[in-house]
Each structure stands twice: as structure tokens, then as C-alpha cells.
Amino acid sequence: MEDSPPISTKKNKSTFLSRFIYFFPFQLLVLHLKRNHVLLVFWLLLFLYVSNLFGKSFGIVSLFLAPEYNGEISIYSFVILGFSLGGFIMAFHIYSYIMFSSEFLFLATLARPFLKFCLNNMIIPLAFILTHVYNTYFFLRDEQLLDSIVTIYCICSLFVGLIIFYFIAVIYFVKFNKNVYAISGKSEDYYDQLLDKKVRESTLMKKQKIASKIKENRNKRIETYMSGIFKISLARSTDHYDRSLIDKVFSQNHINASFFEIALILSFVTLGLFREIELLTIPAGASILLLFTLLVMVFSSIYSFLKGWTLSVCIVIFLLFNFVSNEYGIFRFHNYAYGIDYEKKVSYSYDDLKDNVTNKEAVDFSNKKALLMLNNWKEKNQSKLSGQKPKMIFFNISGGGLRSALWSIHVLNYLDSISNNKVFNQTQLITGASGGMIGASYYREMKYKELTDSNFHLDASMMKENVAKDLLNQVAFSIATTDMLIRFQSFKDGNYSYTKDRGWFFEREMEDNFCAFENRRLSDYSSDELESKIPMMIFSPSVVNDGRRLLISAQPISYLTQITNSDYTSTYSSIEDLEYNSLFKDNNSMNIKMLSVLRMNATFPYILPMVLLPTEPSIEIMDAGIRDNFGMKTSLNFINNFKKWINRNTSGIVMIQIRDKQKQFEVDNPNSGSLLTTLLSPFTNVYKNLLKVHDYNSDQNIEMMGDWFDGEVDLVTIYMHQEKDDEISMSWHLTPRDKIRIENFLNSEDNIKSFEKLKQLLNY
Numbered sequence: 001m002e003d004s005p006p007i008s009t010k011k012n013k014s015t016f017l018s019r020f021i022y023f024f025p026f027q028l029l030v031l032h033l034k035r036n037h038v039l040l041v042f043w044l045l046l047f048l049y050v051s052n053l054f055g056k057s058f059g060i061v062s063l064f065l066a067p068e069y070n071g072e073i074s075i076y077s078f079v080i081l082g083f084s085l086g087g088f089i090m091a092f093h094i095y096s097y098i099m100f101s102s103e104f105l106f107l108a109t110l111a112r113p114f115l116k117f118c119l120n121n122m123i124i125p126l127a128f129i130l131t132h133v134y135n136t137y138f139f140l141r142d143e144q145l146l147d148s149i150v151t152i153y154c155i156c157s158l159f160v161g162l163i164i165f166y167f168i169a170v171i172y173f174v175k176f177n178k179n180v181y182a183i184s185g186k187s188e189d190y191y192d193q194l195l196d197k198k199v200r201e202s203t204l205m206k207k208q209k210i211a212s213k214i215k216e217n218r219n220k221r222i223e224t225y226m227s228g229i230f231k232i233s234l235a236r237s238t239d240h241y242d243r244s245l246i247d248k249v250f251s252q253n254h255i256n257a258s259f260f261e262i263a264l265i266l267s268f269v270t271l272g273l274f275r276e277i278e279l280l281t282i283p284a285g286a287s288i289l290l291l292f293t294l295l296v297m298v299f300s301s302i303y304s305f306l307k308g309w310t311l312s313v314c315i316v317i318f319l320l321f322n323f324v325s326n327e328y329g330i331f332r333f334h335n336y337a338y339g340i341d342y343e344k345k346v347s348y349s350y351d352d353l354k355d356n357v358t359n360k361e362a363v364d365f366s367n368k369k370a371l372l373m374l375n376n377w378k379e380k381n382q383s384k385l386s387g388q389k390p391k392m393i394f395f396n397i398s399g400g401g402l403r404s405a406l407w408s409i410h411v412l413n414y415l416d417s418i419s420n421n422k423v424f425n426q427t428q429l430i431t432g433a434s435g436g437m438i439g440a441s442y443y444r445e446m447k448y449k450e451l452t453d454s455n456f457h458l459d460a461s462m463m464k465e466n467v468a469k470d471l472l473n474q475v476a477f478s479i480a481t482t483d484m485l486i487r488f489q490s491f492k493d494g495n496y497s498y499t500k501d502r503g504w505f506f507e508r509e510m511e512d513n514f515c516a517f518e519n520r521r522l523s524d525y526s527s528d529e530l531e532s533k534i535p536m537m538i539f540s541p542s543v544v545n546d547g548r549r550l551l552i553s554a555q556p557i558s559y560l561t562q563i564t565n566s567d568y569t570s571t572y573s574s575i576e577d578l579e580y581n582s583l584f585k586d587n588n589s590m591n592i593k594m595l596s597v598l599r600m601n602a603t604f605p606y607i608l609p610m611v612l613l614p615t616e617p618s619i620e621i622m623d624a625g626i627r628d629n630f631g632m633k634t635s636l637n638f639i640n641n642f643k644k645w646i647n648r649n650t651s652g653i654v655m656i657q658i659r660d661k662q663k664q665f666e667v668d669n670p671n672s673g674s675l676l677t678t679l680l681s682p683f684t685n686v687y688k689n690l691l692k693v694h695d696y697n698s699d700q701n702i703e704m705m706g707d708w709f710d711g712e713v714d715l716v717t718i719y720m721h722q723e724k725d726d727e728i729s730m731s732w733h734l735t736p737r738d739k740i741r742i743e744n745f746l747n748s749e750d751n752i753k754s755f756e757k758l759k760q761l762l763n764y
Contacts, residue, residue, distance in 0.1 A: 022223040025121070031103075035099075051135060058401075063288065065143075070281075075160075077283050084161070084290055120225055133158070143736070143738075145736050223235055281474055284733070287481075335610065337611050338507070339493055339591040341587045343614075353578065365556055365558070369555060370557075373555065374428070376532035391761060394431075394654070394655045395430040395431070397436030397437060397657075397658045413463070419764040430538075432631040432658075435602060436660065471733070503611070506599055507596065521592065522594060536555060539552040540601070540627065542623065543578070546619075548576055549633075550613075552597055583615075636702070639653060720742065721748050
């Protein structure tokens with residue numbers, strides 16, 4: 001069967017304007033804008049992502065424009081991205097076909113009706129593909145620093161992936177989809193003869209009048225459509241077709257489309273079951289497209305059965321799921337800190353917490369241990385200064401994803417290289433948040449290995465390369481495949497069993513990338529910190545449920561959480577800080593994996609799962625940056641507790657603050673921005689000003705040190721000077737240009753002055 005002849009071979013019964021207005025692709029676009037808002041939200045997000053207009057600070061654009069597969073940008077990564085994009089576009093076509101096809105009855109008379117529909121439904125996908133290709137070219141050239149030939153190869157690979165998926169889809173729908181002639185068993189000529197009035201009357205005399213004859217108000221007017229990529233034809237009249245037969249055509253097509261969707265969903269879930277296999281870990285951008293595809297296909301499968309009731313039923317199902325999860329715990333997934341015992345539950349009542357922080361024996365014991373550690377620090381450093389009192393160094397490192405991790409290693413390594421390790425040796429405490437503490441922990445791990453293993457040589461360039469490796473792909477892939485709804489894979493850590501999720505994959509990626517922390521526990525650092533072989537570290541993730549800080553250290557630190565048990569404090573204290581080891585002493589607390597501690601301290605909402613701890617009622621933990629992005633409060637509390645010892649045994653304190661960006665106190669023009677920006681400003685400004693509030697509080701607390709600390713205090717700030725419109729994203733993924741810029745920040749004028757100041761303070 002052939003499609004209708006081109007327009008040029010038929011009489012021009014309508015004007016050019018009429019044929020344009022009732023051009024099938026244009027009418028589909030109007031219908032999408034009018035009724036298909038669910039899918040338009042997905043398309044809007046994708047357009048914003050690839051145009052770097054949404055998620056800019058988290059580096060989402062790089063996931064779509066520079067996908068990585070097996071740790072590198074390659075033709076394979078773009079083929080996979082193109083294949084995933086093809087899947088999303090096909091899901092868009094299927095949903096649109098199920099939703100709109102019955103309103104365009106002429107489709108049932110065409111050869112391969114669904115494929116013709118897809119061709120005419122390509123305005124939005126084609127606009128996205130062109131936008132994606134345009135932005136990809138400049139992103140690969142300017143951010144990834146690739147030459148034009150490689151960039152063109154990558155873009156061509158994207159189209160290869162698209163074509164592969166379309167080829168699979170075409171084979172399926174050509175084989176199984178039928179039109180009105182195939183279903184009725186009658187030829188095209190038979191229906192063409194019905195257009196002749198006499199023949200039609202003769203036919204109707206032999207049969208009862210067709211009760212289901214097509215009603216005009218249910219058939220959208222279409223005059224022209226695309227019958228080929230470069231071919232436009234007139235739409236065939238359907239007045240002489242049996243409506244029940246046409247409905248049967250669409251019903252058969254819808255069922256086949258639903259089977260195709262179900263097969264894809266099962267394929268994606270199966271892919272998630274083997275997500276530990278490196279070859280099956282697809283690029284993060286492809287994972288996002290995969291997630292969107294799943295959501296669209298599930299929604300369209302439901303729509304194919306429920307039609308106009310779909311949205312209402314989905315809302316009811318969501319409310320039912322919410323009720324069941326609340327009452328019976330179904331679909332409520334939890335993430336765990338690996339290595340600790342979850343069988344015993346710790347009371348988290350106010351009275352029990354108050355007893356914990358007012359435990360004098362615990363405070364005395366922790367003070368005794370800390371003084372021993374400080375004396376070891378003194379002995380190590382004073383012997384190198386010919387009797388002079390050393391400066392005690394405190395590092396406060398900001399969070400900020402991989403950019404902070406790489407920046408902290410650059411700074412720490414540079415300071416040791418110009419001071420002959422004097423900075424590392426004189427550092428007593430390192431604290432902070434998120435990525436900054438991941439980088440500092442990795443640096444400390446490598447320094448300790450260098451000090452204790454004569455066969456190990458610290459390769460600074462390799463260390464920087466390792467810490468900058470992607471941590472996002474596996475996390476995004478896990479979210480897209482099984483993390484949200486299905487978690488039945490588990491693993492054992494000693495005697496304890498846990499489910500695998502994106503938190504587990506994040507830790508595994510860190511271990512693989514860094515070539516460090518393998519089976520390292522918090523307890524492994526206890527004696528080395530106590531003997532002052534390595535600096536002490538304190539992590540301070542936030543308790544989501546009540547905003548408290550959970551202080552985690554390899555040393556007993558009850559002195560940082562103590563509250564004097566007076567009548568006033570017993571009545572009114574809100575108990576801000578809790579000591580992890582004291583609270584979970586019966587849960588094998590020191591057996592926690594060091595990688596779990598790092599993850600808890602860097603758990604950004606939704607990207608990584610909040611960590612459940614064994615309390616009653618349960619509490620969950622997330623990023624330390626919520627409460628104190630630099631750990632300044634922890635450092636000041638430590639100094640305050642041991643101020644007498646510090647005054648007697650040191651020549652002063654040097655507080656080095658490593659920031660992932662400069663302090664910004666400029667006020668945005670309140671008269672600028674759109675109406676929507678103005679309406680949302682009360683909410684968005686709360687988030688935007690969160691880190692500024694941390695700066696205000698830290699600066700105020702440092703200024704107040706003079707009231708309680710008599711020694712000399714010097715504050716040195718080393719930061720990345722980032723322009724507002726060209727910031728490095730706060731993501732777990734960095735581009736080559738990002739890495740170069742981070743290294744170059746060491747040579748900024750302000751940082752050079754800070755290095756000179758340190759040189760004078762430490763006399764190196």
C-alpha cells in the first residue's frame with residue numbers, strides 16, 4: 001500500500017495558509033502545548049540542562065554534553081548517550097501516540113501508522129537534538145579542551161546511538177503494527193470505491209447502515225502530513241471507514257506500544273541488577289535520560305488503559321503508597337553506616353541525651369586522652385625547633401564537592417612542599433565539611449603511608465588525578481535503575497548485612513579512584529592520632545531530624561559536647577552537639593568504615609541517601625555544611641577547652657581556612673530580575689545566604705576569641721577566586737578546564753600573600 005500522492009499531483013483545494021495551519025506536525029505541537037504538560041516538563045528540564053540554565057552550580061550540563069564511560073569521554077560514551085536519548089524520544093512518541101492517535105483517524109489508513117506518527121511528532125525532539133549538538137560542540141571545545149575533529153567524531157557518535165535505537169524500534173513496529181487494510185482484510189481499492197456515491201449506496205443496501213460512522217467532531221482536521229523525511233502529502237479522507245475498524249487499528253497499535261514499553265522497562269531494571277559490572281555502568285547523562293524514560297513509559301502504560309482517569313488514579317496511587325509506607329514501612333528504604341551494629345537501639349530522648357553530655361567521667365577521660373595527644377604533638381615539634389615554642393595549626397576546610405576535594409589537596413600539598421612538611425607536622429586538627437574533608441582525609445592517608453612505608457613514594461600528581469576522577473556516574477546510574485523502587489541486593493561487612501544502594505556505590509568509587517581506604521575503620525586512626533603521627537580529624541555531619549551536630553572522631557571528644565550539670569543548663573540547654581562514639585558505644589562504633597564517615601559528612605540531599613543511625617526514635621544524618629561549612633565552631637571549641645595548655649606550650653595559633661570560593665557580601669539589585677524571581681526570592685535567598693550566615697557567625701566568633709584566649713591568633717585564608725558567572729560546579733564531576741583552573745588559583749595574588757604570611761609565621 002502506498003501513501004497519498006504528493007500535494008503537487010492533487011488539486012489545490014485549500015490555501016497555503018490553511019495547509020500550513022492544518023499541517024500534522026504543527027497540529028501535534030499545538031496539542032502538546034495544550035494538553036501534554038507532563039511530557040513538556042521533562043523536555044523543559046532537558047532543554048534547561050543542556051543550555052546550562054538549570055543545575056549550573058551542580059555541573060549537570062557536563063553530564064549531557066561531555067558524558068564519560070569507563071572514566072573517559074569517548075565515542076562509546078556518546079553512542080550510549082545517543083541510544084538513551086533515542087529511548088526517551090521513543091517513549092515520548094509512544095505516549096503521544098496513545099494519547100492523540102484516536103483524534104487523527106487518517107493515520108489508520110497509512111502504511112506503518114505509528115512510524116508516520118513519529119515522523120510528524122519530531123518538532124520538539126529535533127529542536128532538542130539541534131540544541132544539544134550546538135551546545136555539545138562548544139562545550140567539548142572550550143571546557144573539555146578537545147580539538148574540532150574529536151568533537152565532530154563525538155557528535156557523530158551521538159547520532160549513531162540514536163540511529164541504533166530507532167533501527168530496533170522500527171523493526172519491532174514494522175513487524176507487529178497493522179493498519180485498517182491489514183485488519184479488515186480488504187484492499188485499499190475497496191475503500192476508495194466507497195467514495196463513489198452509487199457504489200456506497202449499493203453497499204449500504206446489502207448491509208445495515210454503519211452505526212459507528214465517524215463523527216466529525218471527534219476527528220481533528222488535517223490537510224497535510226509528512227509521509228517521508230522530505231515528502232509532504234495530503235491527508236486521506238476517512239468518512240467512508242467503519243469507526244469500529246479504525247478503533248481496532250489504534251487499539252492494536254497501542255497494545256504493541258505498551259508491550260514495547262514493558263520490554264524496555266524490564267531491560268532497564270535488568271541492567272540495574274548488573275550495575276556492579278563496570279562495562280554496564282553508563283554515563284550519568286544517559287542515566288538521567290533513562291530515569292525520564294522510565295517515568296514517561298510507566299505513565300503512558302497507565303494512560304493506555306485509564307485514559308482520562310490517569311492523573312486522578314496516579315494521585316490516588318501516590319497517596320496510597322504514601323499511606324502504606326508510613327503505616328507498614330513498605331517502600332521506605334534506608335541507608336546505613338557500614339560497620340556498626342544496628343541490632344541494638346540507642347535511646348534518643350532528651351533525658352538520655354542530657355545524661356550523655358553531662359557524664360563527668362566521660363569528659364575527664366576524653367580530656368586526659370587529649371592532653372596526652374597534645375603532649376605528643378609538643379614533643380614532636382619542639383624537638384625540631386631547638387627549644388622554641390611551636391605554632392599550633394588548625395585547618396578549616398569548606399565543602400563543595402570534587403572542586404573542594406581537589407583544591408584542598410592542592411593547598412595541603414603545596415604548603416608541605418614549600419615548608420618541608422612543617423605545616424603537616426604542626427597541624428593539630430583538621431575539620432570542615434563535604435568534599436574538602438574528603439580531599440584532606442585522602443591527603444592525610446597518603447602522607448601517613450609515606451611516613452610509615454619506606455617502599456611507598458607519594459606521587460602528588462597521581463594523587464590529584466585520582467581525587468578528581470568522576471564520582472557521579474555510578475550514583476546517577478543507581479538512581480535511574482533500581483535505587484528508587486527496588487533494593488534487594490545486599491552485601492556483608494563482617495557480621496553485619498546491608499542493602500546496596502547509591503551510598504554503597506559512592507564509597508566503592510572513592511576506594512577505587514583513590515586506591516586507598518580499603519577496609520580502613522575509624523579505629524585504625526586512633527593510636528596514630530594519639531601519638532601525633534598524623535593530625536587529628538573531627539567530622540561534624542548534621543542530624544536531619546533536629547539540626548544537631550554529630551561529632552565523629554577516632555579520639556574520645558566528650559569535652560566538646562559537655563554541658564555543666566547546673567540547674568540552669570539542665571533545664572534550658574538544647575544540647576547542640578553529640579559525640580558519636582559516646583552515643584553508640586554499644587554499637588561497635590569504632591568499627592565504622594572510614595569511607596562511611598566521609599560519606600556521612602558529605603551527604604548532599606537526594607544525590608546521596610541520608611544515613612540512618614540505630615536510635616529510638618530513628619535519626620538520619622546528612623552534610624556537615626548545613627550547620628558549619630568550615631568546622632570553625634569545632635576548632636574554636638577545641639581551642640577554648642585547651643586554651644591554658646595552648647598558652648603555656650605554643651607560641652600561638654595559626655588558623656588556616658581553605659575556601660572553595662571567596663567571601664561574597666555584595667547585594668543583588670532588588671529591582672532586577674523577573675516577576676517569578678521576585679516571588680521566589682524569600683525562599684531562594686534563604687538557601688543562597690546559608691553560607692554567608694556561616695561566615696558571619698565564624699567571623700564574629702573569631703573576633704570574640706580575644707575575650708577568652710590570651711595567646712596570639714593568626715588567621716590565614718586561601719581561596720579560589722571564582723567569578724559569579726563562571727563558577728566551577730559544586731558537583732562530583734570535574735571537567736579538564738575545571739582541573740586546570742583549580743590548580744591555577746594557587747597563583748592568585750591574595751593566595752601568594754597568604755603563603756608568604758605563613759612562611760613568616762612558621763619561620764621556614
